[in-house]
Amino acid sequence: xxxxxxxxxxxxxxxxxxxxxxxxxxxxxxxxxxxxxxxxxxxxxxxxxxxxxxxxxxxxxxxxxxxxxxxxxxxxxxxxxxxxxxxxxxxxxxxxxxxxxxxxxxxxxxxxxxxxxxxxxxxxxxxxxxxxxxxxxxxxxxxxxxxxxxxxxxxxxxxxxxxxxxxxxxxxxxxxxxxxxxxxxxxxxxxxxxxxxxxxxxxxxxxxxxxxxxxxxxxxxxxxxxxxxxxxxxxxxxxxxxxxxxxxxxxxxxxxxxxxxxxxxxxxxxxxxxxxxxxxxxxxxxxxxxxxxxxxxxxxxxxxxxxxxxxxxxxxxxxxxxxxxxxxxxxxxxxxxxxxxxxxxxxxxxxxxxxxxxxxxxxxxxxxxxxxxxxxxxxxxxxxxxxxxxxxxxxxxxxxxxxxxxxxxxxxxxxxxxxxxxxxxxxxxxxxxxxxxxxxxxxxxxxxxxxxxxxxxxxxxxxxxxxxxxxxxxxxxxxxxxxxxxxxxxxxxxxxxxxxxxxxxxxxxxxxxxxxxxxxxxxxxxxxxxxxxxxxxxxxxxxxxxxxxxxxxxxxxxxxxxxxxxxxxxxxxxxxxxxxxxxxxxxxxxxxxxxxxxxxxxxxxxxxxxxxxxxxxxxxxxxxxxxxxxxxxxxxxxxxxxxxxxxxxxxxxxxxxxxxxxxxxxxxxxxxxxxxxxxxxxxxxxxxxxxxxxxxxxxxxxxx
Amino acid sequence: xxxxxxxxxxxxxxxxxxxxxxxxxxxxxxxxxxxxxxxxxxxxxxxxxxxxxxxxxxxxxxxxxxxxxxxxxxxxxxxxxxxxxxxxxxxxxxxxxxxxxxxxxxxxxxxxxxxxxxxxxxxxxxxxxxxxxxxxxxxxxxxxxxxxxxxxxxxxxxxxxxxxxxxxxxxxxxxxxxxxxxxxxxxxxxxxxxxxxxxxxxxxxxxxxxxxxxxxxxxxxxxxxxxxxxxxxxxxxxxxxxxxxxxxxxxxxxxxxxxxxxxxxxxxxxx
Ligand SMILES: C[S@@+](CC[C@H](N)C(=O)[O-])C[C@H]1O[C@@H](n2cnc3c(N)ncnc32)[C@H](O)[C@@H]1O
Numbered sequence: 001x002x003x004x005x006x007x008x009x010x011x012x013x014x015x016x017x018x019x020x021x022x023x024x025x026x027x028x029x030x031x032x033x034x035x036x037x038x039x040x041x042x043x044x045x046x047x048x049x050x051x052x053x054x055x056x057x058x059x060x061x062x063x064x065x066x067x068x069x070x071x072x073x074x075x076x077x078x079x080x081x082x083x084x085x086x087x088x089x090x091x092x093x094x095x096x097x098x099x100x101x102x103x104x105x106x107x108x109x110x111x112x113x114x115x116x117x118x119x120x121x122x123x124x125x126x127x128x129x130x131x132x133x134x135x136x137x138x139x140x141x142x143x144x145x146x147x148x149x150x151x152x153x154x155x156x157x158x159x160x161x162x163x164x165x166x167x168x169x170x171x172x173x174x175x176x177x178x179x180x181x182x183x184x185x186x187x188x189x190x191x192x193x194x195x196x197x198x199x200x201x202x203x204x205x206x207x208x209x210x211x212x213x214x215x216x217x218x219x220x221x222x223x224x225x226x227x228x229x230x231x232x233x234x235x236x237x238x239x240x241x242x243x244x245x246x247x248x249x250x251x252x253x254x255x256x257x258x259x260x261x262x263x264x265x266x267x268x269x270x271x272x273x274x275x276x277x278x279x280x281x282x283x284x285x286x287x288x289x290x291x292x293x294x295x296x297x298x299x300x301x302x303x304x305x306x307x308x309x310x311x312x313x314x315x316x317x318x319x320x321x322x323x324x325x326x327x328x329x330x331x332x333x334x335x336x337x338x339x340x341x342x343x344x345x346x347x348x349x350x351x352x353x354x355x356x357x358x359x360x361x362x363x364x365x366x367x368x369x370x371x372x373x374x375x376x377x378x379x380x381x382x383x384x385x386x387x388x389x390x391x392x393x394x395x396x397x398x399x400x401x402x403x404x405x406x407x408x409x410x411x412x413x414x415x416x417x418x419x420x421x422x423x424x425x426x427x428x429x430x431x432x433x434x435x436x437x438x439x440x441x442x443x444x445x446x447x448x449x450x451x452x453x454x455x456x457x458x459x460x461x462x463x464x465x466x467x468x469x470x471x472x473x474x475x476x477x478x479x480x481x482x483x484x485x486x487x488x489x490x491x492x493x494x495x496x497x498x499x500x501x502x503x504x505x506x507x508x509x510x511x512x513x514x515x516x517x518x519x520x521x522x523x524x525x526x527x528x529x530x531x532x533x534x535x536x537x538x539x540x541x542x543x544x545x546x547x548x549x550x551x552x553x554x555x556x557x558x559x560x561x562x563x564x565x566x567x568x569x570x571x572x573x574x575x576x577x578x579x580x581x582x583x584x585x586x587x588x589x590x591x592x593x594x595x596x597x598x599x600x601x602x603x604x605x606x607x608x609x610x611x612x613x614x615x616x617x618x619x620x621x622x623x624x625x626x627x628x629x630x631x632x633x634x635x636x637x638x639x640x641x642x643x644x645x646x647x648x649x650x651x652x653x654x655x656x657x658x659x660x661x662x663x664x665x666x667x668x669x670x671x672x673x674x675x676x677x678x679x680x681x682x683x684x685x686x687x688x689x690x691x692x693x694x695x696x697x698x699x700x701x702x703x704x
Numbered sequence: 705x706x707x708x709x710x711x712x713x714x715x716x717x718x719x720x721x722x723x724x725x726x727x728x729x730x731x732x733x734x735x736x737x738x739x740x741x742x743x744x745x746x747x748x749x750x751x752x753x754x755x756x757x758x759x760x761x762x763x764x765x766x767x768x769x770x771x772x773x774x775x776x777x778x779x780x781x782x783x784x785x786x787x788x789x790x791x792x793x794x795x796x797x798x799x800x801x802x803x804x805x806x807x808x809x810x811x812x813x814x815x816x817x818x819x820x821x822x823x824x825x826x827x828x829x830x831x832x833x834x835x836x837x838x839x840x841x842x843x844x845x846x847x848x849x850x851x852x853x854x855x856x857x858x859x860x861x862x863x864x865x866x867x868x869x870x871x872x873x874x875x876x877x878x879x880x881x882x883x884x885x886x887x888x889x890x891x892x893x894x895x896x897x898x899x900x901x902x903x904x905x906x907x908x909x910x911x912x913x914x915x916x917x918x919x920x921x922x923x924x925x926x927x928x929x930x931x932x933x934x935x936x937x938x939x940x941x942x943x944x945x946x947x948x949x950x951x952x953x954x955x956x957x958x959x960x961x962x963x964x965x966x967x968x969x970x971x972x973x974x975x
Contacts, residue, residue, distance in 0.1 A: 020731065021731040128821065132814045133716050136813060
């Protein structure tokens with residue numbers, strides 16, 4: 001160990017530490033430098049003298065990473081200044097030159113090593129840069145390949161366009177979807193893909209996206225395919241921005257939903273169309289009708305009309321020829337309807353069964369719809385050939401046409417339905433026009449018939465009596481019982497307002513029975529009060545009553561209960577009630593007649609009586625209809641024909657042993673003439689209007 | 705494109721200074737380019753003592769690794785490892801135990817490429833390019849998993865790197881994620897630029913400004929902030945201290961300037 005080397009090494013360490021990083025502790029550095037110092041010292045004194053160790057030390061400094069810029073300078077300086085003195089080596093010329101030589105060699109070795117190290121590190125870092133770039137590129141290529149694969153293989157259509165809308169790329173799925181190649185697509189601008197059915201939204205959002213105001217949106221959009229077909233799609237358009245956030249590209253993802261769309265359409269079509277005729281069904285019709293009312297612009301000054309149509313006698317065809325023929329008939333009718341009313345704003349729908357409806361939107365007047373109805377009726381005139389049958393059909397049509405203002409879809413439907421019923425009731429094979437007055441009447445009728453049963457229970461009915469006067473001596477021999485209804489709402493109602501209704505509903509039977517009882521009670525009272533001069537009561541018997549199997553029993557019971565001798569009761573029947581009947585009612589009449597009840601034919605002469613048959617009937621009295629009396633009314637002159645008819649009827653009646661009552665006697669001249677002709681009894685205003693029983697009492701007491 | 709996929713590295717632009725290469729230059733290395741040296745020198749002009757600060761940091765790394773080896777740790781996860789240069793972690797570790805395992809992680813692609821070429825023949829050492837702010841992708845990396853045995857203690861090193869992670873990136877959460885994946889007895893070693901409020905000289909502030917603008921934004925943290933970042937760990941003596949005070953090799957290494965050294969160091973143990 002060379003004395004002083006340790007001290008020198010410490011000084012050396014202090015001089016060089018802190019100019020570059022050396023991975024050693026301070027002590028390790030000092031140790032390292034001391035060993036270098038020892039090498040130096042040996043070299044200084046060695047024989048033969050060699051500079052190589054100096055060179056080597058320079059290199060080892062660099063190796064230990066003493067690479068700071070000051071390191072070499074400080075080292076060389078320190079060697080020159082301190083080494084020889086620290087080591088106690090005499091400074092002579094030989095030593096000085098040896099030291100210089102070692103200093104030079106160390107500097108050269110250091111410079112060489114540092115240069116090599118620097119170059120090596122530069123080389124290494126450049127290689128690392130290349131490696132890193134390679135890596136980045138590989139990764140980028142891999143990522144691009146992945147994206148490319150995603151783009152090409154995607155089942156969803158993807159397209160990319162620049163911000164001007166120029167199409168840059170489209171994937172296979174989109175090419176297949178639209179039927180254009182990439183090259184063809186590149187000729188297009190996004191705006192060329194506009195479809196007339198696009199909602200305004202699609203393109204408004206597009207403008208916002210292009211402007212950078214929104215980043216993506218979804219829409220439903222149709223495209224034209226290359227082959228002219230249409231594609232329904234779900235479209236998602238997204239904006240791609242550059243590093244500065246400026247809009248750069250747009251990416252479209254397009255999913256083909258055509259099948260779903262068509263299926264939906266088909267399902268919707270099926271839900272809204274009649275499978276038999278292919279016509280719109282009730283649901284679609286109601287939807288369209290609703291839309292007429294909800295259309296923009298409100299209902300002001302717009303009109304619409306409906307024809308509600310029903311085949312006449314379709315049930316018969318169906319029942320006799322079978323449903324198959326019936327169905328084919330409906331198909332043909334549907335076809336003809338559709339054919340005859342096609343056009344904008346018109347809709348033919350099958351409502352079910354053999355009912356069809358035609359909606360005419362924006363009609364100018366009622367005549368428009370009437371024309372439609374006429375056309376339809378005409379169209380149906382030609383016979384329809386089905387399976388060897390030649391069928392003739394007709395239809396009844398109810399027409400409603402009016403301004404939309406003030407009405408509703410439900411009103412239109414209801415009124416058309418009612419009107420169809422009128423057309424049927426009026427004789428079929430025709431149209432009827434809705435008429436509010438008629439409707440009001442029918443409503444009233446309906447109300448009456450609906451309230452009648454309750455009215456009977458509440459005693460709203462009462463009976464008036466009109467005298468039947470013997471023309472020979474002007475004595476009241478009988479009275480006709482006439483039922484009235486004191487209606488709480490409509491006031492006093494004459495029989496013509498409700499008897500027919502009661503016939504229809506069947507209420508006539510209890511009502512008639514009630515009248516019969518009332519009249520018999522009254523007759524009984526008169527009998528008690530007026531004895532022999534008491535009048536008989538003449539009670540009308542409706543057709544339905546005359547066919548009531550209980551009739552005879554009812555009459556008998558009432559007579560019994562009132563203790564009224566049968567000849568105080570006369571039953572009036574119309575000609576048709578008697579003539580047109582089968583045996584059974586006749587049996588009843590015979591039984592009544594046998595019982596002693598008088599039977600009269602009311603309104604005689606208005607029907608088509610079989611006069612010959614008359615003689616076999618259990619009838620006692622003919623009441624000649626008031627219409628024959630008109631010609632006999634005037635004071636000065638009489639109608640010869642009327643006079644002749646009445647006279648003939650009287651002779652006929654008398655020949656058959658029947659009495660004759662003339663109805664509708666209004667003037668003294670009539671009364672006189674009728675008496676002269678031979679009528680037995682008169683009835684009419686000339687004698688008395690129908691009145692309360694008390695009025696009859698009065699008459700019986702005081703005479704006419 | 706809005707966001708580059710994670711597996712595609714960033715651009716490699718030699719005109720842009722890199723944290724790793726600037727640092728290498730300061731250490732006396734030549735793994736750098738003109739642009740790196742220019743900024744490095746400009747920063748040095750503002751703060752001449754910066755070179756010593758940097759060297760001190762690198763010696764701290766050595767001291768800490770050696771201490772961890774003494775504590776028995778044989779696995780190291782060096783986050784923000786920089787360009788391999790004199791005194792790399794694996795060299796320090798292998799001097800003691802050639803079977804020690806080391807993973808280097810850096811987001812600088814060049815640093816990692818260099819690391820890979822140096823380490824190619826070493827079986828227990830790998831370099832991974834990743835962002836340390838994404839612990840899941842670091843810990844989940846198959847190469848990392850092949851080197852580190854997470855059933856054994858690991859020393860996570862964050863030497864001169866946490867100050868590149870602003871609070872907005874939740875450094876606390878990042879640290880927690882790493883430690884949660886490790887067994888008790890693992891360590892976290894940290895060195896971090898910083899000081900107490902108002903202590904920073906105009907020169908240092910200027911150097912930091914130049915560096916932040918031209919290389920990478922840096923955050924200074926106070927001792928208290930650092931203590932809270934390491935919350936939940938048992939601090940190894942002497943706790944959170946100025947770098948030179950952390951287990952110096954020799955009293956000579958601690959001069960009067962040590963108390964104002966612009967950075968802290970600490971080693972914590974997962975209980
Ligand atoms: C100043 S160097 C420190 C190198 C080494 N740890 C030392 O102390 O000697 C910081 C390194 O951290 C890296 N770095 C910074 N932020 C990072 C991040 N978020 N993820 C990965 N590396 C990062 C930089 O690329 C640089 O190489």
